[in-house]
Amino acid sequence: MAGTFVVYSDKTAIAIELIGFCRGSGKRAVALAFDAAAAQEYAARGAERVLLIECGQNLPEAYAKAVAGVLEREGAEGFIVGSTVRGREMAARVAGYLEWPLVSDVSKLVCEEKELVTERPAYGGAVVQQERVKLPAVVTVPAGKFEPAATSGAGAEVVTLEAQPDERTVLLERASVEKQGADLGSAEKIVCAGMGFAKKEDLKLAFDLAAVIGAEVGCSRSVAEERNWLPTDVYIGISGATVKPRLYLSIGVSGQVQHVVGIRDSRVIAAIDLNENAPIFKAADYGIVGDLYEVVPALIEALKNC
Ligand SMILES: Cc1cc2nc3c(=O)[nH]c(=O)nc-3n(C[C@H](O)[C@H](O)[C@H](O)COP(=O)(O)OP(=O)(O)OC[C@H]3O[C@@H](n4cnc5c(N)ncnc54)[C@H](O)[C@@H]3O)c2cc1C
Incomplete structure (x- = not known):
């Protein structure tokens, strides 16, 4: 099943699982990274191509428009994103720029010839809703849904991209969340x-x-x-x-x-x-x-x- 999927997650472990999904589906996996360590990890873990966007002080989601451009240039037919707070932001913005359909927080994802078959809980978990969405499409996937890609011998090349952030979003400060209860x-x-x-x-x-x-x-x-x-x-x-x-x-x-x-x-x-x-x-x-x-x-x- 030829074709390219671009994967992104701000959690490296989830991105490696998404690379595993692409490979298992016979798709070429292009991994998107915003830091060099993650990029090297994806290169060693089965991505065919790794694109590193150096974002400095900006938030990854400020690059959503640039990412949409990358998807077009790569000829991608899917954007598979980890379901984290940051991932959902990125996925929704990219889907909006490209006018692609978006299915969020899937519990199951299967790739068929020209569409994705997704499942997710609905009505507070009382039923499972199955949807078929035509490619190209954006999907967000929580952790633990796919086997992580195995370490590959070859190691893909990491390409650093110049990208323009959306200056309307600026990171002012980072503060850790005070957890009140047990983990x-x-x-x-x-x-x-x-x-x-x-x-x-x-x-x-x-x-x-x-x-x-x-x-x-x-x-x-x-x-x-x-x-x-x-x-x-x-x-x-x-x-x-x-x-x-x-x-x-x-x-x-x-x-x-x-x-x-x-x-x-x-x-x-x-x-x-x-x-x-x-x-x-x-x-x-x-x-x-x-x-x-x-x-x-x-x-x-x-x-x-x-
Ligand atoms: C969209 C949506 C999302 C929701 N998300 C969540 C969620 O994430 N988590 C969640 O928990 N709920 C969620 N709820 C609420 C959920 O539907 C229930 O209302 C809630 O879980 C009930 O809490 P409970 O079991 O503590 O209370 P109750 O349903 O009131 O149950 C109390 C139980 O205590 C028993 N009991 C009473 N006295 C005693 C006694 N002396 N000794 C032993 N047993 C006793 C009763 O028999 C009863 O079974 C959600 C609801 C909606 C609509």
Whole structure:
């Protein structure tokens, strides 16, 4: 299947996965980089051609018009972009300049002769929507969807491009984000608190259980956004954090689809809920039907003595 796809991500690891997708689809992969280290990495990891845009103080997305020009000159029929905040900015602007269709945040991407077949969750994760989009097109893809391209012996040439940034966007300052809660993305064990807790003070039970088993504490969206009991950084689900711990243990979480979408890659899911028909039990490997105010203190006691 001849043809060229240009790939871009501000996260090098995602770009290497996208190069893997192009190669697996029989496409020539042209990788776009904004720093020399990433460019060298792509050259060694299967890109047929690497274009390095030196952007100095400017943001990569300020080069969207220049990138659109690159796509035209390369005769590209696809722009495959990592779904990060920066990537989505770049993808939308480039699609606008070229008047190409854009499909964002796909969960599955397959390349056919003259079109891309994409899948993505819709209606809060309740259904999967399949779309066919004619090439040329722009697609954004989250991390972890494709095998990273293997190291290639040859190593592609890196071509440095002169490009004109859009001066309307200027980087004034960089400041690190102060995270308030735990880093759930890399947590090995998570205790998740839901609306089953009657009072904020009662969350101490979740924290005590977490301390005993060495877990981080997360929550459902309602606990963070409706009750403001925990920071929004730690709510789990389709609009919050996606987690994949070895153990996810929910307490008083009903398990609506928007929540379960964020936990389904957990190795073991355990749940405590009063309602035996709570949907969380359909997703769970282990469940305890009972009152959290009885079950959790008993669990803490039992596990303390293990
Ligand atoms: C577009 C959209 C996006 C959303 N995104 C997210 C998201 O990312 N994450 C998310 O979590 N939600 C999300 N939601 C909200 C989601 O639909 C649910 O409303 C939410 O997850 C419910 O939170 P919960 O399970 O804590 O509360 P509830 O649904 O109220 O469940 C509370 C549970 O506690 C149990 N319970 C009550 N008392 C006790 C007790 N004493 N002991 C034991 N169990 C008890 C009940 O039986 C019940 O199952 C989204 C909704 C929409 C529309």
